[in-house]
Amino acid sequence: xxxxxxxxxxFCASRCGYCDFNTYTATELGNSVxxxxxxxxxxxxxxxxRGIAGDREVDTVFFGGGTPTLLEADALNEILAVIREExxxxxxxxxxxxxxxxxxxxTKLGALREGGFTRISLGMQSSAANVLRVLERTHxxxxxxxMAKAARSVGFEHVNLxxxxxxxxxxxxxLRRSLDEVLDAGVDHVSAYSxxxxxxxxxxxxxxxxxxxxxxxDVAAGRYELVDAVLRDAGFTWYEVSNxxxxxxxxxxxxxxxxxxxxxxIGPGAHSHIAGERWWNHKHPAxxxxxxxxxxxxxxxxxxxxxxxVQTESVMLGxxxxxxxxxxxxxxxxxxxxxxxxxxxxxxxxxxxAGRIQLTDSGRLLADGVVRxxxx
Amino acid sequence: MPVQQPGATDPSVIRNFCxxxxxxxxxxxxxxxxxxxxxxxxxxxxxAQYLDRMDIERERGITIKSQAVRLPFVAADGVEYVxxxxxxxxxxxxxxxxxxxxxxxxxxxxxxxxxxxxxAQTLANLYLALENDLMIVPVLNKIDLPAAQPEKYAAELARxxxxxxxxxxxxxxxxGLGVKDVLQRVVETVPAPIGNADAPPRAMIFDSVxxxxxxxxxxVRVVDGRIGTREKxxxxxxxAIHELLEVxxxxxxxxxxxxxxxxxxxxxxxxxxDVRQSRVGDTITSAQKGATxxxxxxxxxxxxxxxxxxxxxxxxxxxxxxxxxKLKLNDAALVYEPETSLALGFGFRCGFxxxxxxxxxxxxxxxxxNLDLISxxxxxxxxxxxxxxxxxxxxNPSEFPNQRIAHIFEPVVKATIILPTEFVGTVMELCQQRRxxxxxxxxxxxxxxxxxxxxPMAEIVFxxxxxxxxxxxxxxxxxxxxxxxxESDLVKVDILLHGxxxxxxxxxxxxxxxxxxxxxxxxxxxxxxxxxxxxxxxxAAIGSRVITRETIRAIRKDVLAKCYGxxxxxxxxxxxKQKEGKKRMKMVGRVxxxxxxxxxxxxxxxxxxxKK
Numbered sequence: 001x002x003x004x005x006x007x008x009x010x011f012c013a014s015r016c017g018y019c020d021f022n023t024y025t026a027t028e029l030g031n032s033v034x035x036x037x038x039x040x041x042x043x044x045x046x047x048x049x050r051g052i053a054g055d056r057e058v059d060t061v062f063f064g065g066g067t068p069t070l071l072e073a074d075a076l077n078e079i080l081a082v083i084r085e086e087x088x089x090x091x092x093x094x095x096x097x098x099x100x101x102x103x104x105x106x107t108k109l110g111a112l113r114e115g116g117f118t119r120i121s122l123g124m125q126s127s128a129a130n131v132l133r134v135l136e137r138t139h140x141x142x143x144x145x146x147m148a149k150a151a152r153s154v155g156f157e158h159v160n161l162x163x164x165x166x167x168x169x170x171x172x173x174x175l176r177r178s179l180d181e182v183l184d185a186g187v188d189h190v191s192a193y194s195x196x197x198x199x200x201x202x203x204x205x206x207x208x209x210x211x212x213x214x215x216x217x218d219v220a221a222g223r224y225e226l227v228d229a230v231l232r233d234a235g236f237t238w239y240e241v242s243n244x245x246x247x248x249x250x251x252x253x254x255x256x257x258x259x260x261x262x263x264x265x266i267g268p269g270a271h272s273h274i275a276g277e278r279w280w281n282h283k284h285p286a287x288x289x290x291x292x293x294x295x296x297x298x299x300x301x302x303x304x305x306x307x308x309x310v311q312t313e314s315v316m317l318g319x320x321x322x323x324x325x326x327x328x329x330x331x332x333x334x335x336x337x338x339x340x341x342x343x344x345x346x347x348x349x350x351x352x353x354a355g356r357i358q359l360t361d362s363g364r365l366l367a368d369g370v371v372r373x374x375x376x
Numbered sequence: 377m378p379v380q381q382p383g384a385t386d387p388s389v390i391r392n393f394c395x396x397x398x399x400x401x402x403x404x405x406x407x408x409x410x411x412x413x414x415x416x417x418x419x420x421x422x423x424a425q426y427l428d429r430m431d432i433e434r435e436r437g438i439t440i441k442s443q444a445v446r447l448p449f450v451a452a453d454g455v456e457y458v459x460x461x462x463x464x465x466x467x468x469x470x471x472x473x474x475x476x477x478x479x480x481x482x483x484x485x486x487x488x489x490x491x492x493x494x495x496a497q498t499l500a501n502l503y504l505a506l507e508n509d510l511m512i513v514p515v516l517n518k519i520d521l522p523a524a525q526p527e528k529y530a531a532e533l534a535r536x537x538x539x540x541x542x543x544x545x546x547x548x549x550x551x552g553l554g555v556k557d558v559l560q561r562v563v564e565t566v567p568a569p570i571g572n573a574d575a576p577p578r579a580m581i582f583d584s585v586x587x588x589x590x591x592x593x594x595x596v597r598v599v600d601g602r603i604g605t606r607e608k609x610x611x612x613x614x615x616a617i618h619e620l621l622e623v624x625x626x627x628x629x630x631x632x633x634x635x636x637x638x639x640x641x642x643x644x645x646x647x648x649x650d651v652r653q654s655r656v657g658d659t660i661t662s663a664q665k666g667a668t669x670x671x672x673x674x675x676x677x678x679x680x681x682x683x684x685x686x687x688x689x690x691x692x693x694x695x696x697x698x699x700x701x702k703l704k705l706n707d708a709a710l711v712y713e714p715e716t717s718l719a720l721g722f723g724f725r726c727g728f729x730x731x732x733x734x735x736x737x738x739x740x741x742x743x744x745x746n747l748d749l750i751s752x753x754x755x756x757x758x759x760x761x762x763x764x765x766x767x768x769x770x771x772n773p774s775e776f777p778n779q780r781i782a783h784i785f786e787p788v789v790k791a792t793i794i795l796p797t798e799f800v801g802t803v804m805e806l807c808q809q810r811r812x813x814x815x816x817x818x819x820x821x822x823x824x825x826x827x828x829x830x831x832p833m834a835e836i837v838f839x840x841x842x843x844x845x846x847x848x849x850x851x852x853x854x855x856x857x858x859x860x861x862x863e864s865d866l867v868k869v870d871i872l873l874h875g876x877x878x879x880x881x882x883x884x885x886x887x888x889x890x891x892x893x894x895x896x897x898x899x900x901x902x903x904x905x906x907x908x909x910x911x912x913x914x915x916a917a918i919g920s921r922v923i924t925r926e927t928i929r930a931i932r933k934d935v936l937a938k939c940y941g942x943x944x945x946x947x948x949x950x951x952x953k954q955k956e957g958k959k960r961m962k963m964v965g966r967v968x969x970x971x972x973x974x975x976x977x978x979x980x981x982x983x984x985x986x987k988k
Contacts, residue, residue, distance in 0.1 A: 006941060193937035221932035242937050257941050271942040278945055303945065313948050320939060344909055367935040369909055372954060 004060040004256045005049075005083055007042060008267030009068040010285050011035050013102065017136035017206070018164075020198035022269035022283050023066040031286035039075040041289045043082045045266045045281075045298055050086040052297075053264060053274065057090040058083060060253035060263075063097035069104045077115030084116070094158075094252045096121055101143040109147075110154040119158035119251070120151040121191075127181040128174035131167045134212060135195075136202070145185035152186060158249060160189035165227060166220035167195045168213040175223055179230045188249030192227045193242050194220040221365050228361075241320045241364055258317045260310075268298075277304050315357075316371050324351060324358035330374045337373045346370050378448035379456045382625045382633035382642065383604070389455060390639040391566045392597065393513070394462045394477055396502055397487035398495035398853070402517040406487060406549035406558075407445075410461060413555050414447040416627050443583065444480075444595050444641045446625045451563040459562060460641040462582065462597075464501070469730030471857060472675060474501055475508075476582040476657045479673055480597035480641065483511040483566030485558060486533065490516040490524035490546070493532055493824060495853035496794040502536070511566045512537050513545070515558055520548040532821045569599075569639030576667040577601030577609075579636070579660045584651040586706035590622075594644045594654045596636070599671060601662075604635030608663035609646070612670040616653060617663045618646035651708045677709035679727025680787070680858065681837055682771040683734055684715055684752035684880070685741070686723030688975065692747055693722045699745035700724060703737065710737060715772070719880040719962055719974050720750060725772055728754075731837060750975050752880050756833045759785040759861060773882040776868040778919050785861040787833040790815065793844065795852035797823050802847045810835035811886060831856070832864065834884070869923070871897050872915040873905070876965035880974060890916075894924040897977070904973035907931035912967050 012023045027035040061083060068076060080095060089095075096119035097112065109120065124144030125137055132141065144161060151159045161182050165175050182190055195215050197204050206212040228238060236244040240258055243251065256263055265272045268288040271280045279302030282288040291298040305313070311331065318325030330338065338357060341347040346363035347370065348356075363370055380389060397403035411417040447459040464477040478484065484505040488494050494502075505512065514533045516526050530544040545561060547554035583595040596603075603609065605623045610616070622645040624632040636642045648654055656677075659670035687696050700712050711727040728734040734754060741747055758770040761783040770776050791812070795803055800817075807814070807829045815828040831840075836856055844852050869890045871881035881901075885893050894916025901914050905928055912928040939947060961968045 194933070196937060217931075217933040224933070241935055241939075254940065257939070257944070263941060265941060269942070271945070273941065273944070280942070280945070309948060312951060313944060316947060316951060317939065317944065320935075346909065365933045365935055366909055366931065369931070369934040371951065372958075375951065375955065 001261050002059040002252070002256055003053075003056045003087075004062065004253050004261070004263035005046075005058050005087070006253070006263055006265040006267075006270055007061065007063045007068070007079060008265065008270040009038070009042075009063060009065040009071055010268045011038070011065065011070045012067045013070060013100075014138055015136075015202075017134070017202040018195060018198065020201050021066065024285065029285045031290060033286045033289045035070065038285065039071055039079050041285070041292060042079055042266055044292045046079070046082050046086055048292065048297070049264050049266065053087075056087060058087045059090045059093055060256060061089075061093065061095045062251075062253040065098060067100045067103055068097045069099040069108065073108045073111035073115065076112060076117075080116050089116075094118055096158075096160075096251065096253060098123065099147070101139040101147045104147060106150040106154060109151050109156070113155045118156070119160070120148070120156050121160040121162065121189075121251075122148055122151075124148075124161040124178070124182070125164045126167065126170065126174065127178045128170060131164075131170045131174055131178075134167050134169055134203075135164065142181070145181045148185035148187050158189060158251075159185070159187040160191060160251065161185060161187050163190065163192040163227070164195050165192055165223040166215045168215060170223075172223070172226060175226055176230070179227065183230075183234050188246040189251060190227075190231055190236060190244045191242055192224070192244070194224065224365060237322070238364070239322045241359075241367055255321075258321050260314050260317050272299075276310060277302060279303070312375055315374050319357060319359065319367055319371050319374065322358070324348075324356045327352065327355050327357055330357060331376055334374045334376050337376065341370055341373060378458075380448060380458045382446070382631065382640065383602070383623075383635040383637055385458050385637065385640060387571065387637075387639035388568045389457045390460065390569050391457055391483065391562050392460045392462065392481045392569060392639065392641060393483040393485060393562050393566050394464045394481045394505075395485045395487050396464065396498055396505060397485075397517075398489070398492075398498045401487055401489040401492070401495075401498070402549045403487055406485075406515075406517060406547070406555065407461060407463065409549050409552050409555045410447060410459075410559065411445065411628055413552070413559060414449050414459070416445070416447060443585075444597075444626060444643075446627045446641065447559075449559050449563065452560055457563050458640075459559065460597075462641065469728075469733040471500075471504070472677060472729075473583070473656055475504055476580070476673070478505050478508045478510060479671075480580060480582040481508075481510055481566075482569060483513060483562060485513045485515055485562070486537070487515050487517050488529060488533060490519045490526050490529055491521045493529045494536065494794065494820070496792045496826075496855040497853060499536070499794065499826070500792060500855040500857065506537075512539075513558065513561050513565060514539065514543065515545045515547055515554075517547050517549055519546045520551055520553065528821060532824070536820065571598070571600045571638035573601065573638045575600040576665055577603045577660070577662050578667045578671055579603055580671045580673075581654060581656055581658045581660065584654045584656055584708065586649070586651055590645050592646070592648045592651055592654050592705075594646070594660075595641070596644060596660060597641050598636045598638055600638065600667070602635050602637045603644070603660065603662070609644075609660050610663045610666050611654065612659040612661055612667075613655060613674050614653075614658075618648060618653075621645050621647050650705050652704075655708055677729060679709065679711050679729065679757075679771075680833065681728045681730055681734055681754045681756060683726055683728070683754040684717060684720065684723050684772075685712075685726050685738065686717065686720040686750050686752075688748040688750055688971065690721045695745055696724065696741065696747055696749070699741050699747060700726075702745075703740060707737070709733065717752075717879050718876075718964060719878050719969070720752070720971075721962075727771065731841075750978055752978060753883060754837050755884060756787050756837055758866065758884060761785075770884070773868055773884050774879050776882075776884055778868075783863055784866045786864045786866060787858055788830050788860060788862045789833045789836060789856040790859045791829045791831045791836065791854060791856040793827045793829070793852055793854050794820065795825060795827065795848050797825050799848040799852060800825055800827065803827060803844065803852060806840075806843055806847055807831060810840060830859065830862075832862065832886075833858065867918045869893050869897075870917050871901065872913075872917055872922075873901070873964045873969070874912045874967045875915075876967075877917075878964055880978065887918075890918055891923055898924055898926040900977050901973070902926040902928055904976050905967070905969055906973075908967060909934075910966070 095117045098121045127141045148159045231244045262274045268285045269283040279299040281298045282300045288298045342349040348358040351358035444462045530541040534541040578600045579596040579598045585593045625642040657674040661667040709729045712724040715725040760768045763782045812829040812831040818826045865887045870877040898914045911930045914926045915922045916924045960971045
């Protein structure tokens with residue numbers, strides 16, 4: 001079974017209005033935890049993890065956040081070096097970092113490539129200035145594709161651009177222009193997410209106050225179809241509900257989540273899943289650092305999954321993938337439901353006959369409903 | 377100690393009377409004052425509205441069950457009289473019970489709010505009292521109110537009952553002003569009861585109440601002869617024989633006595649556990665050498681309005697059954713039988729005397745058995761005759777046949793509405809819309825009118841009272857009595873979800889109103905039912921003919937955009953929660969409908985509030 005490591009860097013230069021991730025804009029977080037030295041705390045957990053997980057070569061590493069590239073390239077490279085030193089990286093391992101167009105340049109990208117990173121994921125979101133404003137993104141239109149090109153020029157074979165569609169105020173043409181920019185950048189991977197108004201975010205408050213219109217699901221559905229059509233024409237294939245790649249461009253680290261394999265999450269608030277157990281770390285960097293400093297686990301809580309929960313998760317995750325999951329993964333009592341879903345055009349009938357649960361194109365937008373029916 | 381002892385009171389000093397009043401006109405307060413005035417209740421022990429026992433009664437300010445209180449009163453002539461005050465229910469649903477209470481009396485106090493004048497139900501009960509040859513004592517209450525208009529309303533009362541305005545007594549039950557004069561007037565004008573002390577005993581049951589500890593407590597008025605403890609008595613309607621375990625009077629706490637004689641009012645306990653074994657209106661005689669002729673006037677209570685009652689939580693069904701069984705012990709008019717609804721699960725089809733009765737039953741079930749209930753829209757009883765001449769009674773839209781029906785009859789009522797003249801136009805329009813036929817109109821005073829209409833009862837049952845109140849800013853009052861049936865062009869409108877009829881929403885309506893009902897229900901359901909993976913038509917149909925249609929568009933997006941490592945536990949928990957929630961989903965064919973949607977669709981067209 002492949003083994004992945006996720007590294008959470010909980011810092012951002014500024015907070016985007018829609019974001020509910022565990023991230024902080026301050027550089028000093030109390031308890032002598034600072035952004036400049038935080039990579040040392042992360043390294044502490046890697047060494048701790050090595051003690052628990054034992055000998056396991058790492059197939060994928062993913063630096064997410066937050067904005068990992070707010071840390072110096074040296075710091076990021078040092079973390080990766082410790083992973084390599086403690087666990088070892090398997091042949092052809094995938095090492096991704098998320099990056100914000102504001103926080104990297106060609107030099108920094110070059111240094112990361114040098115340090116062993118193989119993949120860059122850039123948060124572009126949109127090329128429409130009005131959309132970026134609603135999202136409270138600070139980068140300028142065009143900077144993402146420029147940075148993607150820079151990444152390719154310093155030797156990154158795999159580059160992803162993230163898009164957000166369905167933002168209030170966005171038009172179909174805005175989205176088409178964003179997609180043009182993506183295609184122009186020459187990346188091999190695109191993630192496109194419909195805007196979710198998360199509770200407790202500034203965006204949610206604006207929606208509640210009526211300052212920003214509520215995103216419309218029907219509009220989002222149309223936009224999804226637009227994204228899919230444009231990317232398909234450009235030689236991309238969807239491999240997960242919100243992810244498209246050129247052949248060989250799939251993100252192996254993320255596939256591990258959907259295939260429900262093992263990974264260790266390093267960093268505040270990071271989740272881990274190993275051998276049927278899930279746990280998650282203390283969210284606040286200071287609390288997290290304190291737990292590690294005392295030599296213990298930084299986990300805030302954990303759960304050992306029951307067979308039924310494992311099944312629920314496998315179905316909920318596997319359905320999202322183009323490859324789907326074997327019919328044997330769904331409860332036996334749901335076989336009829338699967339047939340009914342074929343009848344409704346949401347599951348692929350031929351695949352079902354061949355023993356797999358696979359969404360049809362129209363099933364993708366209703367995947368959660370499909371999951372509910374398959375779980376009875 | 378009163379001089380006159382129960383069982384040994386000369387009928388000439390007995391005065392049996394009741395109080396006819398509208399809710400909020402001060403009947404309970406006046407009754408309380410009379411208890412104080414005659415000294416049977418210590419002022420310190422006085423509990424506001426002593427005679428209204430049940431919480432619901434107190435809260436709604438209405439009296440559901442009557443009681444009889446014996447009051448010793450020394451009149452101006454120095455003689456101690458026995459005044460039996462028989463409390464009457466004050467609502468249209470309980471007309472039969474009112475009529476039995478009136479039959480136990482020789483006189484009635486007509487109590488009217490001096491700031492509001494007489495109301496329709498009071499008027500109806502007054503007519504009932506006059507038909508029973510009761511002597512009327514007109515009283516205007518609340519004369520201490522700044523808004524009181526005693527001259528105006530005294531003239532109104534005088535015109536209605538045919539007396540002189542100066543005969544109308546003025547009181548304030550709140551302050552006690554004039555209460556003694558009322559008692560004195562009762563002694564002077566209400567005739568003493570007349571009966572044959574030597575004849576076989578005959579006593580009329582005017583109320584029957586179930587008590588957890590004592591079983592059924594039966595309230596009677598003795599007409600002839602005498603009844604006493606340890607005697608065996610016969611219920612003349614059924615021939616059932618019971619032993620009198622206890623006989624007593626209420627003053628206002630129960631006082632056991634050896635017996636009751638001519639003209640006296642009191643209670644009996646026989647040990648029966650169900651009010652159906654001791655029915656209001658029945659005549660009691662002795663088991664041996666008893667009377668051969670009953671006092672007459674007995675009638676079985678007949679449900680007029682039917683509705684389905686369902687527990688919101690399906691697992692509460694056994695509790696609902698037990699609660700109904702218990703309630704039935706104290707409510708001879710309540711009928712019910714199990715019913716299954718596609719939409720609402722297991723419940724009961726219940727028959728009620730009317731809307732208030734329905735509301736009271738539902739509230740008592742919810743309160744006393746701690747149940748959450750949903751009721752289907754109430755309907756009346758229909759009589760159908762098919763083409764072969766067979767008759768069929770329909771109390772539930774689901775029984776309404778789809779094949780051709782030769783004749784359909786629906787119950788009609790005579791509705792009496794009293795209202796200020798300024799609203800006459802609006803109310804006539806409302807009655808017109810509700811298929812009413814005007815019978816007449818009278819001016820009670822310069823600015824108050826009595827309107828009389830024949831209206832199908834189904835129209836009254838369907839939020840008529842709410843409409844009346846809102847169109848007259850609360851100034852109109854309504855009374856109605858069943859007068860018979862009329863042939864009507866009625867149809868059953870079914871509501872279909874994706875082609876499947878939803879039983880709880882079927883309704884029997886006049887053909888001209890089928891479209892309006894269909895449009896209203898389909899629009900409402902479109903709002904309430906979540907979008908499904910496929911398009912769902914909502915149709916209203918008469919038989920196989922669709923008359924209106926709405927469409928719930930298929931859901932286009934039902935997928936969370938992101939699901940990465942940190943989202944998995946949260947998302948799984950959400951799924952588990954949704955799975956729980958799915959248990960509260962009802963399947964109508966392929967359509968998944970949250971039970972809340974059914975509840976919301978039914979409760980917005982709720983029965984008219986009972987507060988009148």
